[in-house]
Amino acid sequence: MKKKILSTFLASLVLAATVLSGCQSNTKPAEDAASAPAQKTEQAASDEAGATAGKKLKIGVTVQTLSNQVWSVACTTMKELAESEGNTLTYMSCEDTSAKQIEQIENYISSKCDVIMVNPSDPNAIENVCKQARDAGIKVMCWDNNMKNTDINWVIDNQKLGYMIGEQASTFINSKFKDGKCEVAVLDYPQTEILLERENGILAALKEKAPNAKVVAQQPAINATEGINAMETILQAHPNVKVVCCIGGGGAVGANEALKSSKKIADDVGIFAADATNEELAAMIAGEANRMSVMVTGTPKVIGETVYKMLSQLGNGEKFDNQNVYREIFPVTVDNAKQYYNK
Known part of the structure; x- marks a missing residue:
């Protein structure tokens, strides 16, 4: 009797082991087959995203x-x-x-x-x-x-920008001078195509908006040093220049320094330019010759x-x-x- 019970018990253990073994061998590979590719894809996507995010330019x-x-x-x-x-x-x-x-x-x-x-x-x-x-x-x-x-x-639409400079200068001219008659200098930079477009915009606005103003001098100046030199030369030949239109802030800063050195800063003297550099803005705030500068996008x-x-x-x-x-x-x-x- 005991042998029979023991035999039955051992048989049950063997059956249980077989069932467990079957579950492990049949279920696990099925799970791996279904999940492994997905895991690999997710990992690859993660690696790729990490590589893009971490790319050093x-x-x-x-x-x-x-x-x-x-x-x-x-x-x-x-x-x-x-x-x-x-x-x-x-x-x-x-x-x-x-x-x-x-x-x-x-x-x-x-x-x-x-x-x-x-x-x-x-x-x-x-x-x-x-x-x-x-x-x-x-x-x-x-x-x-x-x-x-x-x-x-x-x-930049440089013709439009130049026109804005000339337009602002014209408003100043017409408000400060009888019949809008005054001498104007232009600090340009024709060797660069886009700055030539800007210069043409300035001249077009002056001609249209302040027809009685006379452009008596044009000199190239793209930075402050060139602006000082150009303005000093202009003032020697045309001491009555009252308005200066510049294609950029560098020339405008130099022109202001030259006008200060020549003691030409006055209520009817104005510089109109582009870039709105910190130096230009400081001169405006201090009441010097810089009157307006076209800002492009924002500060430098x-x-x-x-x-x-x-x-x-x-x-x-x-x-x-x-x-x-x-x-x-x-x-x-x-x-x-x-x-x-x-x-």
Whole structure:
């Protein structure tokens, strides 16, 4: 009897073991077969997302000159932002020389940058090397010109901007001088295509809005040193110049210094320009000759932040709706200068 009970008990154990063994061998592989591919896909997706998010960008920037506050502050801002995110950003001045700019772009290609930004001395001269960059898989952004071999162009309607400068100057002229008669000087920079467009806008507005004003002198000036020299030369030949229209803030700052040195600062003397640099705004607030400057996008720091964001978007594969991205322009006067002045 005991043997029979023991035999039955042992048989039950064997059966239980067999059932358990069957569950393990049949159920587990089925679960693995169903879940393993899903787990692998999720892991791959996670790895891919991590790789994209953690990608470190290498950015190369070449601008016309760093003597202009807008470009210098924007570039230092971009570099600081890049380093804060673990990216690398190198910027250089081509000193307004196309051959040097081409060499800089070639070096950025050789060093395998992810993104290159160009502020062209001559856009036509660098079209081919920018094509080489894009052929190498590098994204290219142009700051200022409507170029062909780029992913995006960050541009200004320069005729419109120049017209705004001339229009503001005309309002001043008509309010300060009988019949709008006065002598005007223009600090231009015709060797750069977009700045020639700006100059043409200034002259068109003056002709239309202040027809009795006379442009007696035009001198090139893109930075403060050139502005001082140009304005001193103009004042020697035309001491009665009362209004100065400048294509950029660098020349405007120099013109103001020359007028101060010549003791020409007066209620009926005004400088009208673009860029709204900190120096221009300080002069406005202090009641000096700077009366108005067209701000483009924002302060140089805001410009740097805006440019860096676009460069990051390009480097991370984001698409833009249009190749040409137009910038906002608006006048800054003594009435709103403090809003944009950075102490």
